[in-house]
Amino acid sequence: MTDTVATAQPAPGASGLRARKKQRTRDALTRAAMELFTTQGFEHTTVDEIADAVEVSQRTFFRYFSNKEQAALALEDLIEERFMASLRERPATETPLEALRQAVLGTWDDISAAIHEVVPIELYMRMYQVIESTPALLSTRMRRQSEMEQRITAEIARREGLDPVTDLRPRVLVAAVGGVIQAASGHWGQCEDDSVEQMRRSFDEHLTTLTPALTGQWRTPGA
Amino acid sequence: MTDTVATAQPAPGASGLRARKKQRTRDALTRAAMELFTTQGFEHTTVDEIADAVEVSQRTFFRYFSNKEQAALALEDLIEERFMASLRERPATETPLEALRQAVLGTWDDISAAIHEVVPIELYMRMYQVIESTPALLSTRMRRQSEMEQRITAEIARREGLDPVTDLRPRVLVAAVGGVIQAASGHWGQCEDDSVEQMRRSFDEHLTTLTPALTGQWRTPGA
DNA sequence: GAGATTATGTCAGCAGCTGACATTTGACAA
DNA sequence: TTGTCAAATGTCAGCTGCTGACATAATCTC
Incomplete structure (x- = not known):
């Protein structure tokens, strides 16, 4: 409701000068916002300050972000989209758990590169x-995140040919993996000097702990 | 941060005239807010409208609720406190799952009575x-809710003598039961004409489904 | 009934956010 | 190049949420 971006997303590596410029100011706004939020705090930063830092009117800020929060969470969008794309491409032969695991591990480089195109990783960590x-x-x-989990659950149910309403297993699996991701990134956000690699390892470790509890044949033999 | 109530909670069945009056305006504000929110929608209701309905200044509204949201979620506080009190009183002999089950089933009458002292249940349902x-x-x-789950998890860990950081079982159990509660109340909120009893039954049904997966001896034999 | 507390009202003001309209800037064709 | 169109931006006026400061009125205590 208040979440939609005012302006349609320009294609990331867009063609025209106009689109490129738009992407640039969007990134500049995100960067300025994150820098101010991390140094002054979210509540003590005004939208005017962000706009001024990019030399843009306040009204323009609100054309890019429907509200102040969206500027703080801009990179989450980016991550979500990449992850979903990655998940959809996992081969149907993989178990759901393995598909999720590979989707996380496989996109991570891609994601951190995409983040780094906008802000230094270290800034992203502080923002976290x-x-x-x-x-x-x-x-x-x-x-x-809960909306995201619903999307993932739907995707898992689809690839396994299950009814996401009746069968709770996809939901439980996704919730569990979601928990692991959160635990891992929470841990990552705290250790100051840790690299991205640390995060990947942490995730994989925590996940293998859960594996036995979440493994099993889901698909009916006939299918 | 923005959650704390501006004014200290008056004791529910307080003594002095002053305290009673305070409780009355608080309830009146909650009721007016819920009535307006359910008829006009949350965003299309201004704080002035709520204040006017109770014949109180806008400033006074903000002395009772730190923001508009808190007025919409006022009853949740009430529920949380009663539930936690109920849980703490469960005998140590019960299994964690049983303690949670009984705490839910046992408080429900109490809670719905407390709700009904402020607004008709039907209004609460629409607000949901x-x-x-x-x-x-x-x-x-x-x-x-997540903060609430943390509190419950801590309580379960305490009564079982477990370390809530190391041992994930309390957390998992609470998450699962929390999911059941949400599913049950979600279902309840949708069926228009259903009574409170329906809800209780729904909860118990869903919970028994999960029981086998969540049962087991947690305490070490020696303890 | 006097004095101390506490709740309330009033007012001024900031910050988030929006609609409306004018202006500029890039896209595209003649 | 130039003219035209669409899209991006700026400006401004205005509403709503929310807060601090201070005055007033209601209760409580003795």
Whole structure:
């Protein structure tokens, strides 16, 4: 409802000068916002400050982001889209758990590269902590994560040929893996000097702990 | 951060005239807010409208609720407190799952009575749907629910003598039961004419489905 | 009934956000 | 190149949520 971006997303590596310029100001706004949020805090940063930093009117800011929160969570969108794309491409022969695992591990480089095109990873990490300590941001992120989990659940159910309403296994699996991701990234966000590689390892470790509990044949033999 | 109530909670069945009056305006504000939210929608209701309905200044509204959302979620507080109290009183002999089950079933009458002292149950039900369809409210409720789950997890870990950080079983159990509660109340919120009893039955049914997966001896034999 | 607390009202003001309209800037064809 | 169109931006006026400061009125205590 208040989430939609005011302006249609320009294709990332867009063609025209116009589109490129648009992408540039969008990135500049995201960067400026994140820099200000991480240094002054989310609530103590005004939209005017962000707009001024990019030399753009406040009104323009709101044409790119429907509200202040969206600027703080802009990179989450990016991550979600890449992850979903990656998941959809996993071969049907993989078990659901393995598909999720590979989707996470496989996209991570891609994702961190995409992040780095906008802001340094270190800034993203600091922003992560700001999100966790700002109730408004935490709330919104939780809701969006839950929406994300629904999408993933639907995708898993689809590839396994299950009814996502009747069969709770996809939902449980996704919730569990989601929990692992959160635990891993939470841990990652805290250790200051840790690299991206650390995060990947942490995820894989935590996940293998859960594996036995989540493994099993789902598809009916006939299918 | 923005969640704390501006004014200290008056004791529910408080003594003085002053305290009683305070409780009355608080309830009146909650009721007016819920009535307006359910008829006009959350976003299309201004705080001024709510204040006017109770014949109170806007400033006074903000002395009772730190923001508009809190007025919409006021009853959740009430429910949470009663539930936690109920859980803490469960005998140590019960299994964690049974303790949670009994805490839910046992408090329900108490809770619905407490709700009914403020608003008719039917209004609460309609409000439930408004919350689910209003992103801002849904977000905040999710965060608060997660905080609530942490409290419950800590309590379960305490009574079982487990370390809530090391041992994930309490967390998993609470997450699962939380999921059941949400599913049951979601279902309840949709069926228009259903009574409270329906809800209780729905919860118990869904829970027994999960029981086998969640049962087991947690405490070490020596303890 | 006097004095101390506490709730309420009033007012001024900031920040988030929006609609409306004018202006500029890039896209594209003649 | 130039003219035309569409899209991006700026400006401005205005609403709503929310807060601090201070004055007033209602309760409580003795």
